[in-house]
Amino acid sequence: MNLRNKILIKQIERLAPDQNLSEWEPLFHAVDRVYEQLHTEVRLLEEIANKMVDDMTDANKNLERINESLDGFNYHVSHDLKSRFMNTQSLVMILKKYVNQPGQEDKVNEICEKLEWNSEKAIETVNEFLEISRLEYENEEKRIEICDIAECITNQVESINGLLYKHIQLDLDAFDKIHFDKTSLNSVLRNILTNAIKYKKEDEEPRIEIKTSFNFDHPMIIIRDHGIGLDTEILGDELFKPFNRFKNSKFIEGNGVGLFLIRKTMESGGGSVSIYGKENEGVTLSLKFKKDAVR
Amino acid sequence: MQLDRNKILLIDDNEITNFCNKDIIGDLNIFNEILAFTSPGETLDYLKSLFENKKDIPAIFIVDVKMPEMDGFELIDEIDELFEEHDFELMPLFFILTTSNHKRDYEQFDKTPQAKEYITKPLSEEKLKEMLSKFSFLD
Numbered sequence: 001m002n003l004r005n006k007i008l009i010k011q012i013e014r015l016a017p018d019q020n021l022s023e024w025e026p027l028f029h030a031v032d033r034v035y036e037q038l039h040t041e042v043r044l045l046e047e048i049a050n051k052m053v054d055d056m057t058d059a060n061k062n063l064e065r066i067n068e069s070l071d072g073f074n075y076h077v078s079h080d081l082k083s084r085f086m087n088t089q090s091l092v093m094i095l096k097k098y099v100n101q102p103g104q105e106d107k108v109n110e111i112c113e114k115l116e117w118n119s120e121k122a123i124e125t126v127n128e129f130l131e132i133s134r135l136e137y138e139n140e141e142k143r144i145e146i147c148d149i150a151e152c153i154t155n156q157v158e159s160i161n162g163l164l165y166k167h168i169q170l171d172l173d174a175f176d177k178i179h180f181d182k183t184s185l186n187s188v189l190r191n192i193l194t195n196a197i198k199y200k201k202e203d204e205e206p207r208i209e210i211k212t213s214f215n216f217d218h219p220m221i222i223i224r225d226h227g228i229g230l231d232t233e234i235l236g237d238e239l240f241k242p243f244n245r246f247k248n249s250k251f252i253e254g255n256g257v258g259l260f261l262i263r264k265t266m267e268s269g270g271g272s273v274s275i276y277g278k279e280n281e282g283v284t285l286s287l288k289f290k291k292d293a294v295r
Numbered sequence: 296m297q298l299d300r301n302k303i304l305l306i307d308d309n310e311i312t313n314f315c316n317k318d319i320i321g322d323l324n325i326f327n328e329i330l331a332f333t334s335p336g337e338t339l340d341y342l343k344s345l346f347e348n349k350k351d352i353p354a355i356f357i358v359d360v361k362m363p364e365m366d367g368f369e370l371i372d373e374i375d376e377l378f379e380e381h382d383f384e385l386m387p388l389f390f391i392l393t394t395s396n397h398k399r400d401y402e403q404f405d406k407t408p409q410a411k412e413y414i415t416k417p418l419s420e421e422k423l424k425e426m427l428s429k430f431s432f433l434d
Contacts, residue, residue, distance in 0.1 A: 075397055079361055082394040083309060086417040090315035093419075114311050245363035256363075 030112040037119035044126040076243045084122035135264045142181040156190045174212040175294045184265045191258045196225035219294040226282040299351035301327040307359035335370040346381045360393040368403045
């Protein structure tokens with residue numbers, strides 16, 4: 001039992017002395033978990049902040065450019081993280097109110113579930129921002145290795161949701177291995193698959209086709225989903241700008257960094273990405289690699 | 296059609312924020328109807344339906360700034376246009392509720408006369424009472 005719970009118990013004992021505290025065990029665990037997650041988040045946040053400060057002192061040449069993008073970055077980081085923390089604050093405040101009221105167990109459970117979900121989202125947000133700051137401000141050494149495409153996809157699917165696998169159709173006839181930085185390829189695939197699930201049609205299972213091919217000797221991995229799609233011809237390059245979110249995402253949680261990360265990561269490995277899609281017809285992403293990526 | 300002082304409308308793309316704010320506002324026992332929408336589009340559709348059915352417009356709108364479709368200030372402009380289209384000349388009170396204390400948002404706020412208050416999140420009973428009493432909703 002940690003300090004926070006002790007305070008919570010004292011409050012409950014004081015305000016409702018006839019409560020059987022053992023019944024509140026799940027609540028205490030939930031509160032504990034939330035605090036632990038918040039701790040992790042704060043640590044990660046400090047890491048981001050430190051990284052930004054370090055990088056700003058280094059980047060004399062690109063100071064102006066970096067300042068500009070940092071401003072946008074900070075605005076979004078602080079907005080997205082603050083929202084999560086504030087939700088935690090508000091939820092705890094409401095929780096305190098209901099915890100002492102008899103007959104409000106359902107409400108208390110609902111709030112605890114929201115707290116848990118909110119913390120998970122906060123961690124996701126921090127991870128995405130960490131990934132961006134790594135890409136933007138760190139020139140990480142790329143380690144080119146032979147990546148087994150099917151294996152990379154399987155790993156990502158398992159980390160997102162194992163059940164997804166049956167909705168993916170793989171055609172790796174042209175090539176099934178590629179020379180690329182494995183961390184980068186995994187990150188790109190994870191972002192694409194996450195998008196495909198997020199933007200699936202509401203009343204349908206996701207359907208994703210992944211195919212390898214060559215285009216003027218350049219190896220390509222082409223990923224097509226059959227989700228709600230968006231009109232890429234109208235949106236053009238806006239799609240790849242960070243923090244942009246579009247009409248189709250109005251009911252979908254997200255930070256607007258997925259495509260930005262995909263492009264950055266592909267470009268840092270000497271490749272590129274293009275997107276084609278129409279409303280209601282899903283989206284096709286074509287990953288283009290250097291010619292010598294398949295040997 | 297009038298402004299209905301018993302009706303308040305929340306617009307925030309975060310469902311949890313709406314959940315919390317509804318609860319906080321509910322405790323005040325001032326409003327009969329607390330509506331919450333997660334997108335500007337839904338809000339505009341709702342208002343259009345009010346005009347079609349000749350129902351009263353909520354007297355207070357609490358609007359988030361950063362949302363995917365359009366930001367809170369753009370939404371206020373759209374609502375303004377909608378009112379004009381329907382020759383509705385009364386103006387509800389718009390309160391901006393945001394996590395941001397960024398200069399650009401303050402500047403936007405200053406340029407939007409319909410927005411009467413700039414509240415930083417989280418919403419609390421105290422903040423709410425303070426602004427409601429300013430506009431004599433607590434009398």
